[in-house]
Amino acid sequence: MTTEPGVYLMKDRIGNTIYVGKAKNLKKRLSSYFMPSRQVKADLKTRSLIESIWDFETHTVRNEEEALILESKLIKQYRPRYNVSLRDDKRFWLVKVQLRTELPRFELTRLRKEDGAKYFGPFVHSGALKATLEWLNNEFGLRTCGQKNPGQHEYKHCHADVIANCSAPCVRKVSVEEYRARVMEAVDFLDGKGKRSRFAHLREQMQEAAERMDFEKAASLRDVIQNLEKTLSPARQFSRGRGVPTTVKPTEDLAELGEYLGLARPPVVMECFDISNVSSTHIVASMVRFSEGAPDNQNYRRYRMKTVATQDDFASMAEVVRRRYSRIVLEAQKANREFFEHNQEPLVQALYRLGDEGLAPIRLPDLVIVDGGKGQLSAAHEELMALGLGELPIVGLAKQQEEIFFPGESDSLRIDHSRGALKLMQRIRDEAHRYANNYNELLLRKRMSESLLDDVPGMSEMRKRALLKHFGSVTEVKKASEAELQMVNGIGPKSAEQIVAWFAEH
Structure with a gap:
């Protein structure tokens, strides 16, 4: 080890x-x-x-x-049961700079978006990071005000220029070109360029301050150096399922799984289904998709049951499988009408051929996995048969003993727990379970929030639906004025007054 x-x-x-x-x-x-x-x-x-x-x-x-x-x-x-900390959705800090704006500035954020901005991080030492950003802004004279386009009005209320912490590009004390050059120099520094020479210069300043017996200045520079070292220590951002240094070998695991299950080819694309029904109020399902042994997050799907009113895992599994694969078939037929008019192949083989040629809107998976035993598997397989997809490889993975079941067979398959093939199946099953539970929790929180409206005097179900449709959430209803509330159909002056008064009191 x-x-x-x-x-x-x-x-x-x-x-x-x-x-x-x-x-x-x-x-x-x-x-x-x-x-x-x-x-x-x-x-x-x-x-x-x-x-x-x-x-x-x-x-x-x-x-x-x-x-x-x-x-x-x-x-x-x-979400291991023996871990307590770090289980929430809080993320490490990132540093963001939007270079498309005229006067860019550095910001802290926890979420990386596809917005064209440049991001640095994640950073695990939040205190050191904030101190580093403060030093960086002061060192390069960068603005910290929140306005997108600050001008003379904002400058009147800003003291950063007075204490020489900002170059004041908003009132053109430096040109836009010069300011952007400062920003790019700071960006290069965060990228690690010129780091060694700047550290050497800071250490020289610290030594000179100590020799002058200016120990307060020396201590301040020492803290700056330590914060910069912590912040700029190289650390990769690991994403779930991708970029994680691991002993998992996707290509070998997929080939091994294909051999264990007797598939014609390794299951490069797999889809796994799970049902979550904490109560009959919210019965939901998840479908997660793995491609080449890694999560394909963009193709995850979640479902609320339409035909199942009570807790029934078998009926719920049947519904979600029917909805998923009927859509795949219909979209393929719609996009390739002429092909299907003349094609004599079995439907599964035809869909695989279209997928391999890039002509199918949604590629049919090489393997379908349902979280559960014989009952869930049987319900799912019957739906595939009804859709003409009986040849689509499908198995059930029962969690208690990690047994793998096949349609129409009483005997199960057990793969040794040390094998990568089983670990791969466990990962996709656990991901489907996590995704389904998260959706159920989201709906439960939303329902609890919406239930606040039920306590408002004179609130009917029709008014409640109208308010939520108009404002989008209870939070926005709370913010609304009486005039804004009266814009909703069915809400008069008296009702609007009652709603505002109730939220003000509670």
Whole structure:
């Protein structure tokens, strides 16, 4: 086992990830769990964890910052029961600069968007990052005001120029071209260009301040250097399923899975379904798609049941499979009318051929996986048969013993838990489970929020629907004035007054 820094995943006997941790030295950290003194002195939770460990999976990284980023990603992905922290959706800070604007500035954000901006990060040391940005703005004379196009009015209320922290491009104390050159110099610095010479210059300044016995200045420069070192320490951004340094070998795992399942070719594209029904109020399903062994997030889908009113996993699975693959068939037929008029191939083979040639709007998967045993599998397979897709490879993965079931067969297949083929199936199943549960939680939170309107005096179901349709959310209803509320059909002056008064009081 390696002595490098990294992240480790602890798994139970059926392959579920039960704990994710990070370490400066993987070998030392993992061996510490099984020292006799650790097992005797450990608390009840730790002893329970140790007794449940059946296998390990490790991922090596370059430094501690990367270990923290990867640990956070994997905890959010697997949500292990023995992890408490880092399970929320909070992300590490990023630095953003929109170079398309006339006077760009640096901003902090937690979300990377496709907006044409340049992003740096993620950064694990938030305090060091904020101090670094403050130094960067001061060093290069960059603006920190929030206005997109500041002018004379904003300048009158700004003190950054007075204390020489800003070059004041808003009133052209420097030209736009000169200001943008300063921004690009700061961008290059965050990219690591010229870092060595700037650090050397800062250390020289610190030494000179110490020799002059200006220890306050020297301490300040020391803090600047330490913050810059923490912030600019190279760390990659790991995404779920992509770019993670791992022992997983997608090509080999796919080939192995194809052999175990007796498929004609490795399942390069897989789709997995899961049902989540916390109550009969919200019965939802998820479909996640893996391509070449990695999540294809853009092609995830989530469904609310239309024909199932009570908790019925079999009927729910049938509905979601029917909706998914009837759409694939209809869109393929619509886009290739002439092909289907003359084609004599079985439907599955025809769809595969169109997919391989790039002519199918949605490529038919090489393998369908349903989360569940014989009942869920049977319900899903009957729908495929009805659609003419009976030849589409489909299996069920029962979580309790990780058994793999095939349509019409009583015997199950069990793959050794150390095999990459099973781990690949577990990953897509766990991702489908996570995606379905997240959707159910989202709907539950939305319903709880909307239920606030039920307590408003005189609120009917019709008025409630009209308000939500007009404003979009309860939050926007709260902000609305009486005049704005009266613009909604069915809301008169008295009702608007009651709504405003009720929200003001509560």
